[in-house]
């Protein structure tokens with residue numbers, strides 16, 4: 001597809017930047033062959049993850065969030081067609097041999113998987129599983145392993161960690177298991193932690209605690225976090241910047257404040273409008289919804305993939321070329337070709 005982004009736009013000198021990019025993703029495309037043709041799961045995605053920031057990746061189910069992170073970590077199946085570039089601290093990691101990636105995966109870039117609650121092995125004690133994660137990348141004796149495991153359980157806020165080390169996963173609550181998974185992921189103080197829907201299966205109070213843990217980790221270990229979620233409410237509290245994906249493409253990228261107060265892309269605006277807000281209670285009692293369904297990733301509509309659902313779509317304009325993500329305002333990117341026009345309209349009304 002021809003949706004290339006002007007990558008010079010991501011130079012880390014812009015506002016909110018000044019921070020070196022430790023991960024540079026450029027023109028990332030992932031296609032999966034299917035009976036009907038290629039399924040374009042990720043289509044020309046480019047972004048920087050800056051040092052010590054939390055970047056939220058948001059989009060509805062099937063928008064390509066997990067595939068993006070799996071591509072970064074080289075975890076996609078062989079039949080996936082992957083192109084583009086992913087640089088970690090300036091070094092290309094896309095397409096490098098598994099053997100060479102092992103040193104980076106886990107140690108430098110760690111991931112908490114979407115199905116974390118089932119990722120713990122039920123037959124081993126949690127303490128042993130954490131110790132195992134520590135020992136994969138560094139040599140230490142039993143005493144050091146135990147101390148490090150304790151320290152990690154404390155860091156993720158598990159109460160009474162000495163006793164908890166001896167327990168099995170089924171003795172942990174859902175939130176505690178999720179925290180144990182985070183403890184394992186950060187065992188080697190990775191530079192980047194990718195957390196894929198780390199709070200989805202949890203109730204609201206526990207969600208908040210897990211998000212607190214992520215924030216604490218970022219502050220204590222100076223790592224960067226990529227937080228993947230379909231829930232804009234989750235990124236509002238913890239992310240510095242947000243990338244919004246739709247049908248495998250990026251449609252908006254901005255600081256969290258810019259996105260929430262001046263969302264530029266109609267899809268992002270639709271997502272924001274469907275967030276429950278205390279100050280709007282009593283309005284109509286009804287949340288705004290984005291009408292229609294996301295498109296098939298095999299048969300994408302021509303032009304902007306959102307145009308069939310977009311309240312601002314103009315026939316003959318939005319259904320022509322795939323729009324490029326571009327900097328509409330400082331450090332605020334949108335792929336909507338009508339972005340400026342819609343901003344002007346918005347400020348008139």
Ligand SMILES: Nc1ncnc2c1ncn2[C@@H]1O[C@H](COP(=O)(O)OP(=O)(O)OP(=O)(O)O)[C@@H](O)[C@H]1O
Pocket residue numbers: 032039041059060061062063064065066067068077114230297
């Ligand atoms: N291994 C695979 N083989 C074929 N298609 C895949 C594979 N993995 C993902 N896909 C497809 O790629 C698209 C993007 O999937 P992805 O898992 O990235 O979505 P997501 O944004 O993470 O959604 P969710 O919020 O539901 O987790 C989907 O259409 C999915 O069916």
Ligand SMILES: [Mg+2]
Pocket residue numbers: 065066067114196
């Ligand atoms: Mg996913």
